[in-house]
Amino acid sequence: MERAYSCGEPGQLRGVRDSVAAFEFVLRFASLLSVAALRSAGVTAPKIARSPGLAGWVTSLSELGSLLDVARAGEAVVRVRVAVQRVRKLYRDGPGGELPFNSYKMLRDHLSHGGPVPDGVAGPVDTLTGRFWDVMADCLEGAEVRSVGGGFERHPVFVWGTDSVDLFPFFYVSEDGSWQIFSAFNHKKPSYISFGDPQRTLVQPKSDEALTALTQLLKNRRSPDDQSDYFRDAILRDLAGFQEASGTPAHPYDEADVGFVIEWHRATSDGTELRMDHFRVGKNGLREWRDDGAGWLPYSAFLRRIANLGVVARRLWHEMDQLEKRLIEEEVEGLGWSSEKTVLPATVTVRDDGNRAEPQRKTFNGLIDDLDEEVGVEHGQTLIYFVNGEAGIGKTRAMLSAALHRAAEVASGDQVDGVPLFLYIRSNGHVLENLVEVVNSAVATTRNLTDLAVKALCRNGVMALLIDGFDELLGGAGFNDAVTALRPWLEELDGRGVLVVSARSSYYANQFQESLKHAQEEGVSVHHKIAEMNRWSDGEVESFMGAHEIPSARLKELSRDDMELLRLPFFARAFAEMARVPGEVSNVAGRLISEYLRREEKKLSYSLDDTTPLLSSEELRCVFEFAAECMVDNSEREISAADLEIGAATVLGLDDVEDLNEARPHLRDRLQVLCGMTAGASRVGSSKRFRFQHELFFDYFLAGLALEYANGSNVRRFYRLLNASEWRPAMVKRVVSESPGMKLQSLLAGFDLKAESLSASRGFASLNLGSLWAAIIRMTKEVPTVTIRDATFIDPLDLAGVLVADSRFVRCTLSGLTLPAGSNWTLTLDRSVLRSLTTAHNPDLSGMRGIIHKSLVELVVPGREVCFRRPEILSTLSLLGASIADEEAASQDPPIAVEAARHFLKNLEVSGKMSMVLPSGYLPEDHRLKWVRDYEDEWKPFVDALVDAHLASRTFVSASGSRKLRVRLRIGPSKILLEDSDDPRVQTFWTTRGNG
DSSP: OTGGGSOSSTTOOOOHHHHHHHHHHHHHHHHHHHHHHHHHTTOOOOOBOSSOOHHHHHHHHHHHHHHHHHSOOOHHHHHHHHHHHHHHHHHHHTTTTSSSSSSHHHHHHHHHTTOOOOTTOHHHHHHHHHHHHHHHHHHHTTOEEEEEOOSSSBEEEEEETTEEEEOTTTEEEOTTSOEEEEEEEETTEEEEEESSOTTOOEEOOSSSHHHHHHHHHBOOOOOTTOOHHHHHHHHHHHHTTTBOTTSOOOEEEEETTTEEEEEEEEEETTEEEEEEEEEEEOGGGOEEEEETTTEEEEHHHHHHHHHTHHHHHHHHHHHHHHHHHHHHHHHHHHHOOOOOOOOOOOEEEEEOTTSOOOOEEEEHHHHHHHHHHHHTOOOSSEEEEEEEOOTTSSHHHHHHHHHHHHHHHHHTSOOSSOOOEEEEEEOTTOTTOOHHHHHHHHTGGGSSOOHHHHHHHHHTTSEEEEEEOHHHHTTSSOOSOTHHHHHHHHHHHTTOSEEEEEESSHHHHHHHHHHHHHHHHTTOOEEEEEEEEOOOOHHHHHHHHHHTTOOHHHHHTSOHHHHHHTTSHHHHHHHHHHTTSSSOOOOHHHHHHHHHHHHHHHHSBSSTTOOOBSSOHHHHHHHHHHHHHHHHHHTSSOEEHHHHHHHHHHHTTOSOGGGHHHHSTTHHHHGGGSTTEEEOTTSTTOOEEEOOSSHHHHHHHHHHHHHHHHHSSOHHHHHHHHHHSOOOHHHHHHHHHHSOTTHHHHHHHTOOHHHHOOGGGHHHHHHHHHHHHHHHHHHHSBOOSSOEESOEEOSOEEOTTSBOSEEEEESOEESOEEOOSSSOOEEEEESOEESEEEOOSSOOOTTEEEEOGGGOSEEEOTTSOOBOSHHHHHHHHHHTTOEETTTGGGOSOOOHHHHHHHHHHHHHHHHTOSEEEEETTSSOSSSTTGGGGGGGGGHHHHHHHHHHTTSEEEEEOOOSSSOEEEEEESSOHHHHTOTTOSOHHHHHHHHHHTOO
16 A cells, blocks of 8 residues: 555655645554454444545544554554554654644645645655655554455455454455455445556445445434534634644534534734634524633624634724824814814615615615624525715714724623624725735734634624725726625635625616626625615704704805705814805815815915915816826725826926926925825825825816817717726716706707627716716706617606606616606606606506516506516506517416516516525515515415526525525526526526427
8 A cells, every 4th residue: 555655666755645645544554453343342433424624534543542542452452552653643643843834734735725835855854754654554464354254345354363453444455366446435336446457546435345334334414404524624623723723623523412622723922822612503503602600602703702802892992092083183184174062973874785675764874784794694694784974974983983882892891602703904004915815904903813814704793894985995986897806705704704895886886786696696695785875964964053053044155066065074064164254154075175286386485485376276277187097097095106297297288297397386285285195005006196085085076177178179088988997976966957948958869878888898878877967967857858778867867847758778778767746747767777766656657668568677556556576567668558568478477486487587587586585385484585475375386496407506505503504506697597598507497487
């Protein structure tokens, strides 16, 4: 056997990979020999895993060694006992200083994961491996080898005097006299390592004798209802974030009446702590850890203890407190504001696109309460709250405040099974970094957590991530696949835990949802909720102004647009600061920008004592517009100082930045003092970088650039901006409100999406077209008579009270549409997709033309029940007089199984679900799949048909409590909906549903 692992030439060193394979084989041989020795001595040996790896053999040797120590002391047992003791000691001692690895497992894992062989290690590894083989040679010295029995598999026997050890069924001798040693028992037959086959392949026994005997000696297949193995695996995974990297790997072993024990080395600031922790699966499937003083506690208490969560919370609180103070200082320095006197609690509207539940309005604290409840519930899907809102609505303040409050709460006492600690991550300053780097940076001050540890805490509800400004983390101006940055993290969470991410507009919520669809198609298990930050009410605005001692009479001086603007906390604060000075305040946004420019203008003087600016406000505005365009072009929210200098040179008409100081002495140096100029924290070795102090400034200056292009003759550059990034509400509002007459409508109507856009940028252009057309309709109270093409309306379009003369939407996508009352209107949907339609009371839809009924998920007619089923939607539309584009194709009533399948797949498509976690009875327990109830009896047959057609997989979920199933689609629901597909799986599915 040893020769099989040699290089083939006497005296020549084995290769490193051969040596590692030989070392692992010795552990296998010693374990199987120990089982045989114990059985020959009349001792019941522990069962061997069906497909053990290195860690499995090490664990087996630990258990077998304990039994050998107390077994009847025949010569065979004594020899094997000594050998096992020596092998275990060699393994525990590790390679010492002879290799650049602290353990044999680290070397083996390095090589098995594709790592290169280090120089100069072949000799030391060969020598170390030889020591293991020497131990087994000593053990077998003097043994007579016999082969007994007949047939295809004979029994090999070791004999020492009168003591013998029958090695069958883990070893057998084949007809040609070669030895075969047990490898694994997968599927229906065992496989053996062959030492007779020159190809060194695995072989299977020819008779059933070995199979029958092995069945009694191997562990049973893992039962979906047996949670102990799942729990053990989960703990070993969690411990990776806390154990000493150079220590012996954690070893679990069973212990009577206790569950199981794990021996491991915990990394601490004082060195390494050897621990033996007891765990069990308690009543109702609860995972528990035994505390020496308090008895059995929830497993989360163990994680809180080893993470030293109270200390972590105090250190995080200090870090966030300093951040909050820096944000206040930036406002004082950059905007000239005084310290704020009051902060009103933020409110959100939470919706779950995966069900039909009504959106819920609640305070941000109420959202946190929901998070606390969800974090401990195992749905089999990681829950992501997407906090969405306009720039200036208070996302950062709300998230930072929640994290600060929670850190103080956790730090105040030893909560055994309390609320999760929040790890607040501010994306600003981490442009284009991956999430692992950002998390490691965020916990650096704790001194005892790493990214791996944070993942373990998040998996078990002890911690939750709050990522503020998710779009900034990804580069800023736009990102094509939001979940790309989160995906490695989501995969590590394994369908557990809660994340909260924020970004600046409804576009990101929809982009994020689309990105989740792609991620779920590739196996990431995620559920998604959107928490839309609400603008302040009139009462909240008045309350805020009263706290800042601003008389209510000052509010009456404002225009309707300015009053609407004060519903954003940032502008309310700006107005409160402006109103401290006597005089009329109007055009709050314009005045805020003007004051920002004046403050920056003063910094760009020839000297500290000189009041003559190096750049006028108008020139500075042009420089900032250049900066905004540069950010869009580079898909970032930052630009380098060099780019800012290029902008200044361009505005001044200079060909070279080197001429800046000659044209305006000291300008290059003075540009470095602008607010928003910071050290390049996001890039190693980078110089200073510029960012706008507030996202609203970016929107304002980019809108100015768009207006310049739209109102001038540079139509191509206007179209380029449409393609380049998402236009958020503040930008859209300025462009629409300041565009003269029909100029903007003419530009939008003349935009050819296919001709003007590359495929990668059509999503931006289509969404921007939808935002601009929606704003025009809101402002003018009428739908333009020009044709609206290729627009995506991500928010419902409300045409109630709007003039609709003869309107036409071509190749558009509308999330929702509310129709006008009466019958004196005409609206044509040409090849357009509409998800939700709401009519007026007593509707007349004779003016509705071209609607595709199969794209509708719901039809709302006031005074009637909402229609969800496709046949009901079709009949109702027909009854109300609508002209239906696909009515002829739906003339025959399909079988109920077909209609139910269409209904389920359409809802899966809309909700973006690629995986579902279901109880054993298949019907969902929560409201996430409420639409299943529409065809309740068809749901299980539908799922079975997907699985049978290989369009979905069905697996058991590793979770405490009752048994659950995870059903995961292999392709997207939109592809399964193609009933004439060439995919044989799709054809099989529809045939079984009755539409073949």
